[in-house]
Amino acid sequence: MSNQTIRLQLPNDRVKHRFPDIEDIIKRLLFSPGDGEIWLDQQRMLLLHSAAIASLRRELIETLGSDKARGLLSRMGYQSGARDADMVRREHRNRNDFDAFAVGPQLHALEGFMSIETIVQEVDSETGHYYGEYIWHNSAEAEEHLRAHGRSASPVCWMQQGYANGYLSSFLGRQMLVREVECKAMGHATCRIIGKAVEQWDAPENDLRYLQAQDFVQSPNNRQVNFQRSGDPVSAKINLVGISSGFNTVCHMIQRVAPTQATVLFLGESGVGKEQFARTLHNISERAAQTFVAINCAAIPEQLIESELFGVEKGGYSGASQSRPGRFERADGGTLFLDEIGTLSLVAQGKLLRALQEGEIERIGDTKVRKVDVRIVAATNEDLRKQVEAGKFRDDLFYRLNVFPVQIPPLRERKEDILLLVEHFLNRFCALHKCQVTGFTESAIEALMRYGWPGNIRELENLIERGVILAPDGGAIDIDHLFTSGEKLGAAPSAKEPAPSSSTVNGNVPQLADALHAALADSQISLDELEEIAVNEALSLAAGNVSSAAKILGTTRARVAYRLSGKKVPHPAE
DSSP states (O other): OOSSOOEEOOSOGGGTTOOOOOHHHHHTEEEETTTTEEEETTEEEOOOOHHHHHHHHHHHHHHHOHHHHHHHHHHHHHHHHHHHHHHHHHHOTTSOHHHHHHHHHHHHHHTTSOEEEEEEEEEETTTTEEEEEEEEESOHHHHHHHHHHOSOSSOOOHHHHHHHHHHHHHHHTSOEEEEEEEOGGGTOSSEEEEEEEGGGSSSTHHHHGGGOSSTTBOOTTOOOOOOSOTTSOOOSOOOBOOOSHHHHHHHHHHHHHTTSOOOEEEEOOTTSOHHHHHHHHHHTSTTTTSOEEEEEGGGSOHHHHHHHHHEEOTTSSTTOOSOEEOHHHHTTTSEEEEETGGGSOHHHHHHHHHHHHHSEEEOBTOOOEEEOOOEEEEEESSOHHHHHHTTSSOHHHHHHHTTEEEEOOOGGGOHHHHHHHHHHHHHHHHHHHTOOOOEEOHHHHHHHHHSOOTTHHHHHHHHHHHHHHHSOTTSEEOHHHHOOSSOOOOSOOOTTSOOOOHHHHTTTOHHHHHHHHHHHHTTOOOHHHHHHHHHHHHHHHTTTOHHHHHHHHTSOHHHHHHHHHTTSSOOOOO
């Protein structure tokens, strides 16, 4: 596919609902009953009865109500569509535009939801244009709804609509919205959907609210920009951005704990957004009208941490020319956020513990005890249990803080969130720097999805700002505008980069390369035989364990099992 733009046009009117061959996709579908597994490429799948899904849907509607049930099913569909789009981008980068994009509807049909007829499909990712119109035939969701509830007054293909939104948005790199404008469950002959960019719809929030796990999560169509960076102190309400299951789990947990007075401990790598979640927790709590005070414990010298936390009286130490309240007093009635709490010295930990236990503090140089009403929210990127075992963190303080731990997954485990965050930062920095950037090229989108994000959301934010500045006005952000500071993509080379030569790849094993060259020149070995040798040797090294053999070969267990199941290589007992 082109690195510059994706333009999809139907071949001609007579074949408007014909899709390209997906034999290669079908070959990636592996049934391994001996292992109790089904795989589609690198994704494990489940084969479920449609009636069981219908029963779950019915119970969700009856227990949660239609709105919450629709939201849950829509988000399930969205994540499935986003994962399929990720697979298509990875495996079909060399197909023509129409064929690659059309794999999504085919996958949806392959997974048993319906058959799809394309009426209109126009896409230009560089200018941001997208319009699609489709007919869904034999919708399993509509049929099961009719069977359980009878005719509906509104469309009911919630999971399928979520899938389409997830696939389109992930494939194109910007938020799209699909609406079901006709539905078989409403009495129409078939289901009909229309998809286009969010901003081209009237009242898109009516649909997009179902993708928000909680009210404080930002809707994908939100165009309001906040020029503060993620690490800056802001008092305004913060709306979080995300849709992945890991993100939603964190949102549900903070919604649960917010009305209480419990101490919360956020855990996760640097840059995952711990302070953003902490601020959101404060904003939805009963203390929202009071102050949120944050302190980065790692940024305060040890000799000053006590005065920063508890304050100082005039003359309390040399240079203290005036009295000053500490963070505890400033947060009285509100929330005190202790970031990077694992860096505190043991002495500082002891003084903090007393303040937490007694709810009172003393300023340095003062004898007056001050009562404070503060909710403590802490965060760390370290394993505090290991710190306790190593004697670097007090166990009594750990147990005091570990009342309600919340683990925030890293961005590499929340791939469904990446493109939502990308668009969020794109809108912000285009407005901040007054740049006219239309979007991202396909190679840029692929690189953003493949990158490992060691710096998590903070790194993503910085890269998008860099891309906005470097991209030409009126053009799209390309891969060369993003990864300019030594980042290791760790992915297949882009179309702009030449593939490594065999001498480079095999430079450390010249004898193997020479032997292979000679065997191929004399037609002494085929690709199947070469594959069989590699798999057999890996299995031998792994003592017959397929998972270990896959690691040796640098591939997935599913791919090795597929080759074994094809009878090309005898399947050993594990």
